[in-house]
Amino acid sequence: MSYPTINTASNKKAVTIKLKMEPPSTTDDKMFYKYSFKSHNCCTILDLEVDNQCGPNMILSHASCLSDRPSIDLYKYEEIPRFLKGNPYIRKGYRVNLPASHCFSSLLVWNNESINVWSHLLGFVLFSGAMFTDCLTTSTKGVTLIDCFYNILGLLCFMICMLLSAGFHLFYCHSKKACRRWLAMDLAGISIGLIGCYLPGVHLAFYCHQSWRHFYLFVVFLLGVISFGLQLHPRFLSNAWGHYRMLLYSCIAGYGVIPAVHWIYLSGGFHTDIVQIFYGKIVMIYILALLAVGFYVTKFPECLFPGKMDYIGSSHQWWHIIVVVAFMYWHNAGLIILQYRIDVPCQY
Structure with missing residues (x-):
């Protein structure tokens, strides 16, 4: 099976990242897709998928390579996957399936966490x-x-x-x-x-x-x-x-x-x-x-x-x-x- 590729650059060096779109496992996840690395530089730390192509001495996910200013969308309770549902009285402000770098970036984004x-x-x-x-x-x-x-x-x-x-x-x-x-x-x-x-x-x-x-x-x-x-x-x-x-x-x-x-x-x-x-x-x-x-x-x-x-x-x-x-x-x-x-x- 072939995978779509995205060309980006890090430290003036071209990088090709292969992404595989995995189908949602439940109906609750139907609007979200998880992208997984097919790069030999991909690693997992504490179940956070990160990629070392993004620069030395930094732990960043692949998404940060694709955008210097990541956009973090917030979702309503009805829109999020089942594993994120814990308190039905909190109705909005949820982050969903963020890459590791975007999780760090969300420190500066006002959300319900x-x-x-x-x-x-x-x-x-x-x-x-x-x-x-x-x-x-x-x-x-x-x-x-x-x-x-x-x-x-x-x-x-x-x-x-x-x-x-x-x-x-x-x-x-x-x-x-x-x-x-x-x-x-x-x-x-x-x-x-x-x-x-x-x-x-x-x-x-x-x-x-x-x-x-x-x-x-x-x-x-x-x-x-x-x-x-x-x-x-x-x-x-x-x-x-x-x-x-x-x-x-x-x-x-x-x-x-x-x-x-x-x-x-x-x-x-x-x-x-x-x-x-x-x-x-x-x-x-x-x-x-x-x-x-x-x-x-x-x-x-x-x-x-x-x-x-x-x-x-x-x-x-x-x-x-x-x-x-x-x-x-x-x-x-x-x-x-x-x-x-x-x-x-x-x-x-």
């Missing part, structure tokens, strides 16, 4: 800055190397969570295969983010009780193994398992109540200074978590105003923003309790 992407890209920058400043400010007398280790490890987990989440919302429109791959990475990021909450929290809460600290850190390790292990199930990424995924992450987050109650008991009860300082912050982080989950599950407010929250104000955007706020709040709470541990050493 713009806030989802940028909120967590900025979250990544925020936690990166926090890591830098913490390394400077926590180098005071009394802060140990292990304290810095858990502090930085928690921030790294938050940063990974932010990047994987932003990556999913940026690239899932590339193809059905890319959508599935990046969804798996996004869910892995949620697990990593939750673990990032536990690591410094357990270290600081059981600062004076090393045996219990080691025990609860081991439990956190087991929770991570269980979470990542369940993701290997073939149906874990399916829409039918959406509620099971939410139940899993809710259980991982809810588990924190057990070590929290134990910590209050070991600290001498609610009347002690450290409990008075810190237990309110534990309550607040769970309030933020419940608020975020509430937006995610109910799809409020767009469920009351379909088509009115397509670009700004939708439930998933609130979910993203609250997650960033919750992570930073928890990090700052950890710095407060760390300062308390420095000022009030353990009395063995």
Whole structure:
């Protein structure tokens, strides 16, 4: 079979690209066609089809070779393929089957994922800055190397969570295969983010009780193994398992109540200074978590105003923003309790 060819140029060198038009697999995809490379320079990175002909040290898709100013069309919910349909109350602003370079270009195109992407890209920058400043400010007398280790490890987990989440919302429109791959990475990021909450929290809460600290850190390790292990199930990424995924992450987050109650008991009860300082912050982080989950599950407010929250104000955007706020709040709470541990050493 012969394929149509397109002649283009990159770095003053003529390039011939062979394209094959694949027929849509479902009726929902009837208006979209996927072009696949037949060039020996084509490669796939994380299920994103890219072509290295477009210039050195750049990861670009073939479409960027064809146009210096790519045009990105936005579609309505009724027009998009089935794999992009997740929230029927978001009626427009969808990107569909974009090449990898166009996915990057869509960072500067206002669409219904713009806030989802940028909120967590900025979250990544925020936690990166926090890591830098913490390394400077926590180098005071009394802060140990292990304290810095858990502090930085928690921030790294938050940063990974932010990047994987932003990556999913940026690239899932590339193809059905890319959508599935990046969804798996996004869910892995949620697990990593939750673990990032536990690591410094357990270290600081059981600062004076090393045996219990080691025990609860081991439990956190087991929770991570269980979470990542369940993701290997073939149906874990399916829409039918959406509620099971939410139940899993809710259980991982809810588990924190057990070590929290134990910590209050070991600290001498609610009347002690450290409990008075810190237990309110534990309550607040769970309030933020419940608020975020509430937006995610109910799809409020767009469920009351379909088509009115397509670009700004939708439930998933609130979910993203609250997650960033919750992570930073928890990090700052950890710095407060760390300062308390420095000022009030353990009395063995």
